[in-house]
Amino acid sequence: MRATLALVAHDQKKADMVAFAIRHGARLAAFDLVATGTTGGQIAEAVPELPVVRLKSGPLGGDQQIGALIAEGRVAGLIFFVDPLTPMPHDVDVKALTRLAELYDIPMALNRATAELLITHPTAFQPSH
Numbered sequence: 023m024r025a026t027l028a029l030v031a032h033d034q035k036k037a038d039m040v041a042f043a044i045r046h047g048a049r050l051a052a053f054d055l056v057a058t059g060t061t062g063g064q065i066a067e068a069v070p071e072l073p074v075v076r077l078k079s080g081p082l083g084g085d086q087q088i089g090a091l092i093a094e095g096r097v098a099g100l101i102f103f104v105d106p107l108t109p110m111p112h113d114v115d116v117k118a119l120t121r122l123a124e125l126y127d128i129p130m131a132l133n134r135a136t137a138e139l140l141i142t143h144p145t146a147f148q149p150s151h
């Protein structure tokens with residue numbers, strides 16, 4: 023069974039996420055990928071051979087959709103490049119998403135340094151989560 027990874031990046035971090043997807047394309051290809059709308063679109067444009075299911079954009083409910091997948095036990099890991107410097111209209115959604123990842127004990131990287139550690143760890147993301 024393939025594990026699902028969720029990929030999300032705030033606007034100021036999208037370039038970092040695209041670079042991450044390019045750098046780790048081969049590793050990411052081992053997973054089913056879901057992403058919030060704009061993040062997924064930019065990954066798909068940069069790495070067209072990497073299939074990414076795009077949900078709604080974050081401010082329009084995408085974070086909540088990923089949270090729901092986590093609550094249903096369908097997400098093995100969350101890589102979320104958070105922008106800590108910009109106020110967000112959907113801050114409560116961001117908080118709800120990270121809270122569910124905490125609650126369901128999903129490996130969660132909120133910055134690039136942690137994402138690098140998780141993606142290069144062969145057993146970090148288990149489908150049973």
Ligand SMILES: O=C(CO)COP(=O)(O)O
Pocket residue numbers: 030031032033057058059060061062078079080081084085112116
């Ligand atoms: O806002 C986001 C996460 O909170 C990301 O959404 P987008 O990928 O649609 O920009």
